[in-house]
Amino acid sequence: MVNHPITQQHGTGGGNNPGSSQLTRECDTDNDMQSVSKRLKVKDTEQEISPLEYALHSIRLQRLEESPQPIFISPMAKANLQARDDALFPLMEKIQEFLASEREVMLILGDSGAGKSTINRHLEHQLWTGYKQGGSIPLHINLPAIYNPAQDMIEKQLHNLNLSDEHIHELKECRQLILICDGYDESHLTVNLYNANRLNQLGKWQAKMIISCRSQFLGSDYSNRFVPETTDHHKAIRMDLFQEAVIAPFSERQVEDYVEQYVPLEPRIWVTEDYMRMLTTIPNLMDLVRNPFLLTLALEVLPAITKQKKDFSTIRITRVHLYDTFIVHWLNVNKRRLESNTLSADDRIVFDQLLDAGFITMGIDYSTRLASAIFERQDGNPLVQYIHVQDGNTWKAEFFGMDPEVRLLQESAPLTRSGNHF
Structure with missing residues (x-):
């Protein structure tokens, strides 16, 4: 901090x-x-x-504390989905070029687990670190957490940051924002957020927009979802105001850099050389882990997968195998955590009952049921908001309610939490 x-x-x-x-x-x-x-x-x-700068100062300190990432490998990218895979450039440098240019929208595409959210948080941290009084203000917006982002998404996010209406009005009147919009695909959006929020029009918000989306979410003709259009009755698209980049898979050197940052984060029985030997020896594993998410899963479970194995060349690991092994590993870690924690008498009784029933089995069942409910109830939107006084009688209470068994399973599941959002 x-x-x-x-x-x-x-x-x-x-x-x-x-x-x-x-x-x-x-x-x-x-x-x-x-x-x-x-x-x-x-x-x-x-x-x-000004009073506004003091309010921004508080937001800056809060965001600088929340946004740093324990591991960050500067990604490479190509210009678009049709570009050659070897025509790469440093993505963070290209983003800085965009911010210094006359362009107004930059789309960042990447496969699942490619690190889009990590890049966005790193960029926000970088921009707040370099912020000067009166300069452009970075605003990170997690799109799935905003209700109807096609309408007033900036005001909604600023209210989430506890900025007053007076300060919001002042920002709109005289300041420029750098919008970092994360998770277009997770919100299942089809609308052009730049046009819908009327950015850079007279009397509206002045802003540059960086927006990330999963590559597989878009069809072949996706430009109309992101490219700015003119405000006259012709509604012509302005390709000169648009730029895009596609995150490239990690190189082997980047994988090794990632492992070197991963190892010191906590005590481990393996060193960097051990992980790299397994990644390069187990058939096809290096090709599988060329994005941050799958690489992290592999690093977490490799010691268990290879334990008591002598011929590593015979090990076969698939993406599904990584997921399944990681979930079991995650639940075992949380089981040991609960065993060593000082629990209340009621929680200890419930935890013992979960142990008798099979804690790992119960944890997998909880995650499976939650995933199915999210798919059925929220059309796959992975972000769940739970406020007990409002949602205590809804389907969400089965997974996030106050019942001790629900709470212990929820706290042990591979979920992230930000306030009331899971």
């Missing part, structure tokens, strides 16, 4: 701590706190800071 201490001084005095770059906020008590200008002192330099 980046530390930026702020000291508030009320009245006209403003102490300065020699030798530090501590920020000093001075408030004139004779004026309304919402309209008073603030001053920021940094090494004897004083400049006006």
Whole structure:
């Protein structure tokens, strides 16, 4: 986390701590706190800071704390789906070129598990780290978490960040945003979000949009979902304002770089050389793990898969095998966690019952039923919002309710959580 201490001084005095770059906020008590200008002192330099900048400062610190990734390998990409697989360029550099250009929409395509969300979070962290007062503001939007993103998605996300209506209005009037829209395919969208939100029109939000989508979600003619169009009655598409990139599979060198970052994250019985020997010895495994998601699964389960094996060239591993082995591995880790934790008396009784029934079997059954329910009830949208007072009598309570058995299984399942979203 980046530390930026702020000291508030009320009245006209403003102490300065020699030798530090501590920020000093001075408030004139004779004026309304919402309209008073603030001053920021940094090494004897004083400049006006608006209430909006203070609100953005809080958001910046929050997002810098939340967005860093434990492993990041700078990806390579090609210009579009039709481009040659060997015509590659560094994707992060191409994104920076886009931000400095006159183009307004950049589409990032990639297969399942290619790292689209990781790239988006890394980009947000990079942009907030380099943010300067008055500059373009990065806004990461997880599209599946926004209700009807075709309408006012920016305001909805800013409200999620607890920005006031007054500050939102000020942003709309005089600032430019960099929208980082993640999960177009997971929202099952078909609408052009740039056009639907009327970006860069008179009196509307001024913004550049970076939007990610799974390659398999789109048909052959997908440009109308992303390319800006003119605002006149002709509605002509503006290909000159559009750019795209397709994430390339990892090279063997990138796989090794990933493993080198993975190994030190926690105590392990294997070192980098052990993992690489297995990845290159087991037939077809290196080709299978050339995206971050499948590579992570493989690294998690390889020690168990190869245990007591002498001839590694006879091992056969498929994508399904990786998934299944990972789920069992994940549930075993959480089973050991619960066994060593201090549980309440009620939770301990329920956990013992789950052990008697077969904790791994019960965990797999929970995940299978949840996946089926998501497919049937949400048309495959993988993001579930659960608020107990609102959803306690719905199908969601079977998987996210307050029942001790449900809670223990949910906490042990391979789910991620952000607030009320799973």
